[in-house]
Amino acid sequence: MLFINIGRLYGTTDAHYLRGEALGEQHSIDDAWLLTQGSRIASFGHMRTLSPELLGGAHEIIDCRGGAIMPAWCDSHTHIVWAANRVGEFIDKIQGLSYEEIAARGGGILNSADRLAATSEDDLYQCSLARVKQVIRSGTGAIEIKSGYGLSLDSEMKMLRVIARIASEVPVPVRSTFLGAHAVSREYQGRQEEYVDYVITGMLPAVAAEGLAHYVDVFCDTGFFTPGQTARILEAAYKYGIRPKIHGCELAASGGVEVAVRHGALSVDHLERADEADIKMLAGSDTVATMLPGASFFLGMPYAPARHAVDSGAIVALASDFNPGSSPSGDMRLVYAMGCIRMRLTPTEAFHAATINGAFAMGLGAETGSIAPGKLANLILTHPTPGSDPLAMAAYMYTNPYIHRIFFNGREYM
Ligand code: NIG
Ligand code: FE
Secondary structure, three states, X not given: OEEEEEEEEEOOOXXXXXXXXXXXXXXXXXXXXXXXXXXXXXXXXXXXXXOHHHHHHOOOEEEOXXXXXXXXXXXXXXXXXXXXXXXXXXXXXXXXXXXXXXXXXXXXXXXXXXXXXXXXXXXXXXXXXXXXXXXXXOOEEEEEEEOOOOOOHHXXXXXXXXXXXXXXXXOOOEEEEEEEXXXXXXXXXXXXXXXXXHHHHXXXXXXXXXXXXXXXXXXXXXXXXXXXXXXXXXXXXXXXXXXXXXXXXXXXXXXXXXXXXXXXXXXXXXXXXXXXXXXHHHHOOOOEEEEOHHHXXXXXXXXXXXXXXXXXXXXXXXXXXXXXXXXXXXXXXXXXXXHHHOOOOOHHHHHXXXXXXXXXXXXXXXXXXXXXXXXXXXXXXXXXXXOOOHHHHHHHOOOOOOEEEEEEOXXXXX
């Protein structure tokens, strides 16, 4: 497939991630062509380098008429598999209850776990697949999905099997994360250490034996799991070769960053309450600082210190956190726009944070997230925006339709 007359081709880098000043460098070509071969990007260049052989050899030519092409979004943090929404808690929140108060009243994650336990695997698959298709439609070309609404061996395995089934059904890469330690289940209330033992000895071996998780996650935060408990789980997971991606510093400066970095986590996510020492630690490591502005927006929390983290040299990624309790949107364009509007990242920085750095944060930096030969041809073709930078426009007029056509694995997604 040959794309011609691309007004601007974004993300032209073979880097696996970008940090510091490189995050804000343009990596784009004006007036470009791009050739795909099968599911991959083959080559690209300026229109003046387009040869008659290339033009003649293409199976299909797509004239972009000045529209931009960008790599599809890479959403490295979602809880998109759930059984029922929590719109009732949304109303409670409007009336003044905090996320912690709702959780303490038996709402929150435990509410989702009750509903998930009562839902058949097939129904869970169908409703979750519909949401995944919806986010793919909105331009997400790679996605990480967590378990964590099971909180028992049966239900966690059910969730992970659903994730695997989704992965085999959709045209984009899916990474799965085992989040057994998302909350202490009802059965184990008041017996937190025993629940941690259960995650380690009662769940992890089965998850590993079935090969159902690429990563392990722990909600390391006040009211949930301590850094010490987190370390126990991460060390147990390493014995199975499963690397951590953890939740930290959403509700308090919880020690989550330190335990994540010390264990070589791929990412530590949330960071709304991260302090100076946390940012320093991240800047000195290859652990991705993943920030989730959708949760800040929805819960009315502070936004994570993205500007400061980028300036300090941390690898910063943006993701949706799509879940029924704290971020009921998986729209990565909105996440990208919030990165600019609320976190003071430039459009170029926020875009790289939501594509290549998101890919890296789910172990897919070599596979997708930028325009490079050999990477997946997962592409968004935008409407032309004559006279204005289309990427900046997509953040500035943040509800304006911007997607013209979408391609995954080198095929148009209808
Ligand atoms: O990332 N922080 C923990 N977990 C999710 C929320 C889960 C829920 O409320 O259902 C989050 O915000
Ligand atoms: Fe989350």
